[in-house]
Amino acid sequence: MANIQDISALIGDYVKDKKNFKGSFTVSESEQHEITMKDGKFTLFRTLFDNNMNIKVIVDQKQGSASTNKCSKEAVFAAIDDAINSAESGNPDECFDIAPGLEPEKFTMGVLEPDINRLMERTKELSEDIAEKYKKVKIIEMFSKYVKGRSIYTNTNGTRDEKEFGYYELALEFAGNDGESTGGVLFTCVAFDNLDEKLINLGFIDKELEIAENSLNPIKINDKFEGDVILTPESTAQMLGALIANTVGDDVILDKRSKWLDKMDQQVASSILTVSSRPWDKRIVNHEVHTADGFRSKDYTIIENGVLKGLATSLYTSKKCNVKRAENTGGNIIVEAGDIPYKDMIKSVKKGIIVGYVSGGAPNSSGEMSGVAKNSFYIEDGEIKGAVTETMISGNLMEMAMNIKEISKELTCDGYSVLPYIKVGNVTISGN
Amino acid sequence: MLEDILQKQKSFFETGMQTVLRGQENRNRRIVIQDGNLVANQRSEDSGICARVYSNGVYGFASTAEYSEDAAVKALKAATENAKYLEKFNREKKGAFPALSARVINSPRMIIDFEQKRLVDVCKEIDAYIAGKYPDLLSRTVAYREDTMEKIIVTSDAADGHVAYPRCRIYVQLNKKTKDGQTVELFRSLGGFGHIEDNFSDLSAMYEKIDLTYRDLCAKAEGVYAEAGVKTVILHPDVAGMIAHEAVGHTVEADLVQGGSVAGPNLGKQVASELVSIVDYANTAFGKAAPLPVYIDDEGVEAKDAVLIENGILKGFMHDRESAELYGVEPSGNARGYGFSDEPLIRMRNTAVLPGKDKLEDMIASVDDGYYLIQTGNGQADLTGEFMFGITMGYEIKNGKLGRAILDTTVSGVAFDMLKTVDMVSDEIVWETGGTCGKKQPMAVSMGGPAIKCRITIGGR
Secondary structure (H helix, E strand, C coil): CCCCHHHHHHHHHHHHCCCCCEEEEEEEEEEEEEEEEEECCEEEEEEEEEEEEEEEECCCEEEEEEEEEECCCHHHHHHHHHHHHHCCCCCCCCCCCCCCCCEEEEEEEEECCCCCCHHHHHHHHHHHHHHHHCCCCCEEEEEEEEEEEEEEECCCHHHEEEEEEEEEEEEEEEEEECCCCCCEEEEEEEEEECCCCCHHCCCHHHHHHHHEEEECCCEEEECCCCCCCCEEEEHHHHHHHHHHHHCHHHHHHCCCCCCCCCCCCCCCCCCCCCCEEEECCCCCCCCCCCCCCEEECCCCEEEEHHHHHHHCCHHHHHHHHHHHCCCCCCCEECCCCCCCCHHHHHCCCEEEEEEEEEEEECCCCCCCCEEEECCCCEECCEEEEEEECCCEEEEEHHHHHHHHEEEEEEEEECCCEEEEEEEEEEEECCCC | CCEEEEEEEEHHHHCCCECCCCCCCEEEEEEEHHHCCEEEEEEEEEEEEEEEEECCCEEEEEEECCCHHHHHHHHHHHHHHHHHHHHHCCCCCCCCCCCCCCEEEECCCCCCCCCCHHHHHHHHHHHHHHHHHHHCCCCCEEEEEEEEEEEEECCCCCCEEEECEEEEEEEEEEEEEEECCCCEEEEEEHHHHCCCCHHCCCHHHHCCCCCHHHHHHHHHHHCECCCCCEEEEEEEEEHHHHHHHHHHHHHHHHHHHHHCCCCHHHHCCCCCCCCCCCEECEEEEEEEEECCCCCCCCCEEEEECCEEEEEEEECCCCCHHHHHHHHHHCCCCCEEECCCCCEEECCCCEEEECCCCHHHHHHHHCCCCEEEEEEEEEEEECCCCCEEEEEEEEEEEEECCEEEEECCCEEEHHHHHHHHHHEEECCCCEEEEEEEEEEEEEEEEEEEECCEEEEEEECCC
16 A cells, blocks of 8 residues: 555645645545345455545646546656646636645544454344344345545645544345335445444334335325325435535536525525534544535534525635535535424325335426335325335425425434435325 | 556466456546536546455455556455455355356457547537527536546456447536526437547537537427326337336346346246347447447456347346356356446446337327427336336327427336337337446446337326
8 A cells, every 4th residue: 555645745745836836635545345245145255455646736727637546656746747737728717726724633533443353243143133023125235344544635725634534334235025026126324433233223224124124015006196295314315415406506506507596594495494514413424524625624504494504515616606615515414303203294194105215317406306206105094004106206396395394303314414204295196 | 558467467366266357447537617617627547456256155355556466466365365254154155157268358449548638628619619509598518528447357267358448428418597487407418439539520410419409408498297197108219228228127137136126037928018129238239339349247258148038028137157157047248347446246238129110200100199208317227127217308299290398207117017018119229328327336338229119107297
């Protein structure tokens, strides 16, 4: 493995005398150990070592970037030259910039020494727990891994961040299967920093396994109606992700497609919805320490009690469009809990569905959304009547945000985000 | 170009362990011009070596970012140790895979790199064309994407090879306000196998595509919501190709068949109309090079076509060595890994519905009340064969004639039910060459097909 301290110093020397030049440089090394399990048996053990060097330069107000995983002196210099040559082929733009210098800091987080044997035991135990508790679930593949990394970020304004981190991650792909019929595939992933707890208790794993088992032998809904939709934490992540990307994301702000361009400090969602991006929340496993532009990452609120408070914009877009930049580079979405238990949310539904996942076309800035409700359940008069098949939901994401009726007390954390169940009214539900 | 330093490492392969050593480099180039602003201008290169060792039913794998003889030896040693470590947990010992013919298979061409300026200049030229000709647009984006791959494969008991997959594509997105202030969007792309000069030395085809996109966008700005329900539709070849890939292709990847896909119990059965045949082509299709020619896979298996559906009958699956052994067939060369540190998975290559005998205009004329669905944004399907595709452009068909454009919608169905309703298939195949399939890792794929007429569930409002 290359010495990232040496490479970082090499970069500093190479660019120090360049004129009309700004740059930011990330040099990193990583190590991964990943175990694959199929049908209750370990099948593959991978060990991966990698390096990476990301270079962003601004030369005469023209921007270019390059990355490579080669770390020889020649490769480092070639990559910087590559970025400079790229920049020279572009157009000057006063809005290209990097953050002012920060005080040098070192960050250490997570588990830095893995216990692979214990991870194997926990993975095997999870397989046995699933076999015991969910007899009608077939595990297609299970990946458990340990990820470790070190990086040094520097820029020409004097910032130097050193970060060292390590965490475990489990990814599970599975489906309901009773030997005769198969349900829809579910995928869940969780990051964690210790092996103290049974893996089945982490993140969405247990809830999603239950959904898979109950998804077999679905019923068909034959009519079309407007009803309530209860989004599970997984589908909440999906819908919120689409809403954020199409309303406050960099692209839609920059090219003026966003419907929320002039909605700052205005009501854009139900007053019970508060959404923030919080990389420093203690429930998040691997914290972002600086933004892609080099600012110290901070938590910030996007929607507070239904009022738009923040955008997910880069430094470039904020300068170009004269809007506030985001305090971090996204992700780690946290939705504040509501005051109603999930079970009571179901009881108050006259006619609707619980949606596990929406398989649909990616919504665009119009917000129009339609898709197949997968791993979903029909509710009538407050009771779950069964899983559904060939059922579509459609609506408009911005209208759905305004039509949020209830948010659950229960929150689920997968190490990346913290999410509740959300009930949305007036969604069109159509069977085949 | 990668230098072959791996052949001489065969002496380090451990006896009795089926071993593959792979050297790989991935190059990516990305340029994005939004409303004339060059917002992304990136080059990246990732290379390294991986070793995979199979022993007694388990695999050990290791990779390193270094591309050197020492690194190859270290990767081999670590992979071998990993396999031995895993064997301790494995009670059912399995034998070795049948040995394959030892030969050398090389791609007929390698990768040519271009300076970023050439790539940026092409994008600027296209952006200037749009800005000059269509000033009434709300906004526009021109993006260039190049994702090329080069691999050297050295095996203990199969073929060796040196292959390359150069491809590039330019995407154009046009956005327009409707009369009532809503935004409509439409994107199109052009490109394929090869480098920028192969695909964009003459931009006239790109300009034709942009003009067509603008016309469709204007029609979409006046568009209506599709009526929800089960409808008779003509699927444009791009949409039919997506059916071949998403709704059928994934269910017949042998690892997903083992995972319980609907294809397993349907092998040898009628799953589609007799008019429907689907093949995953390796490197040659209809007498020409396929859009993404694969000659050897990452297990050293010579790539062969995989016939999936023939005249409506489900004929077979796509395999790696392990699944081929399990199902008692020859491996088809479908095992590919995306990056140097990725293990090979069963992946599609060039998956297509075979053309029929009908003319597209006759197909449209045969529909009294339905839709012509011409563009899909994305698609998904699962093991049940239930699929959905986002439709980003389409037209009503009324009394055999094209009518108003429709706004974005979604179509869905169950593949083996929907394919039984196919009653017309056009005589012309169109390939979509820029696909990137997601299955743990991304992977370059192509898909294609003729237009097909069928019944499908369309989402409305």
